[in-house]
Amino acid sequence: MTAPARTRTRGPRIAVVFALLAITAVAALVTWQTSPRDGNYLDPRSTQPTGAHALLTLLRDQGVDVVVADTVGAAVAAADEDSLLLVTRTQYLPGEDLLAELDEAPGDRLIVEPSRMMAGVFAPGVDVADTMAKINPGCAMREADSAGVANLTSGYTYEQADDDITGFTSCYGGALVRYRDGGREVTVVGSANFMTNGQLLKDGNAALAMNLAGSHARVIWYAPQQLEGESSGDATIFDLIPERVNWIVWQLVLVVALLALWRGRRLGPLVAEQLPVVVRASETVEGRGRLYQSRRANDRAADALRTAALQRLLPRLGLTTRADPPQIVTALAARTGMPAAAVSHLLFGPAPATEDDLVHLASALDNIERQVAYQ
Known part of the structure; x- marks a missing residue:
């Protein structure tokens, strides 16, 4: 009678183990399929806050044929007279020969956040200006006027370089310009932040991004993540391990954990212990923010935001806390390429007059920190 009793006892345990294995396998598969996709700034495949997968998905849902080109050759091959080359x-564009090949591709242009040098290559009709961008369009361009308020205040502004060009239109204080170059329409945007996953739902960012990038039935998206022909130097030893080895290791860990759970022994009943009250940091920050809001202390809130941003930026710039404002402005302007006047206004300018201005200040500070971190 002893052997059958043991068999009956062991049977339910084995069934429980297999059920746990099946549930864990399904959960792991769902987690793997829905996990965030890593990528760099404006990578159309990345679901990170700085990526642009959300805009890519919206364009395709609206019937736009979006071609993600990883090389100049792929971008040129996909372009035609009726397409838009984004x-x-x-900063990762290749040498002069490939640049010339890319510039000769047919179709209209949407050049996003070009530096002074690259603006001269792809948009010779404009120059980088030393002016402040605005959040309101203030122009007659249909795409900008229908979008309304948008966050383009953290990048470049542009001005007309040649009086002979036709159809020049400037919006958002020069952060968005458009002109005709022969039979080609060239649109230049000084900031790409409004197109990212993390900023797309704010204000009219999504509308502006869709209006600009979705104006053609076919869009070729060329956003190089590194120079062509060069491999990334950020790979770690874990990146060199084949993917199948990782899965085998995780399966072994799962089996060991289940066996430990099955064969483990309880040492006794759990002892209830009263813990002190813990206040999360997020609740503290939210409470302080609501206190500022109730007292309309925009100046103190702005001062807190700017002080915290400087504390994080100074080590990245190689400066100490004793650095004076001109040194900080010069270093940030050199690092980000933004006009010195814009940097000075952002970090040391007057307090915001309204809560909307305070929100835009916080977003602009976040953008400049991201630019310093990625360079």
């Missing part, structure tokens, strides 16, 4: 992350 070019961004110009």
Whole structure:
């Protein structure tokens, strides 16, 4: 009678183990399929806050044929007379020969956040200006006027370089310009932040991004993540391990954990212990923010935001806390390429007059920290 009793006892345990294995396997598969996709700034495949997968998905849902080109050759091959070539992350654009090949591709242009040098290559009709961008369009361009308020205040502004060009239109204080170059329409945007996953739902960012990038039935998205022909130097030893090895290791860990759970022994009943009250940091920050809001202390809130941003920026710039404002402005302008006047206004300017201005200040400070971190 002893052997059958043991068999009956062991049977339910084995069934429980297999059920746990099946549930864990399904959960792992769902987690893997829905996990965030890593990527760099404006990577159309990235679901990170700085990526642009959300805009890519919205465009395709609206019937726009979006071609993600990883090389100049792929971008040129996909372009035609009726397409729109979206070019961004110009700091990773290749040498002169490939640049010339890309510039000769047919179709209209949407050049996003080009530097002074790259603006001269792809948009010779404009120059980088030393003016402040605005959040309101203030122009007659249909795409900008229908979008309304948008966050383009953290990048470049542009001005007309040649009086002979036709159809020049400037919006958002010069952060968005458009002109005709022969039979081609060239649109230049000084900031790409409004197109990212993290900022797309704010104000009219999504509308502006869709209006600009979705104006053609076919869009070629060229956002190089590194120079062509060069491999990334950020790979770690874990990146060199084949993917199948990782899965085998995790399966072994799961089996060991289940066996430990099955064969483990309780040492006794759990002892209830009264813990002190813990206040999360997020609740403290929210409470302080609501206190500022109730007292309309925009000046103190702005001062707190700017002080915290400087504390994080100074080590990245190689400066100490004794650095004076001109040194900080010069270093940030050199690092980000933003006009010195814009940097000075952002970090040391007057207090915001309204809560909307305070929100835009916080967003602009976050943008400049991101630019310093990625460079």
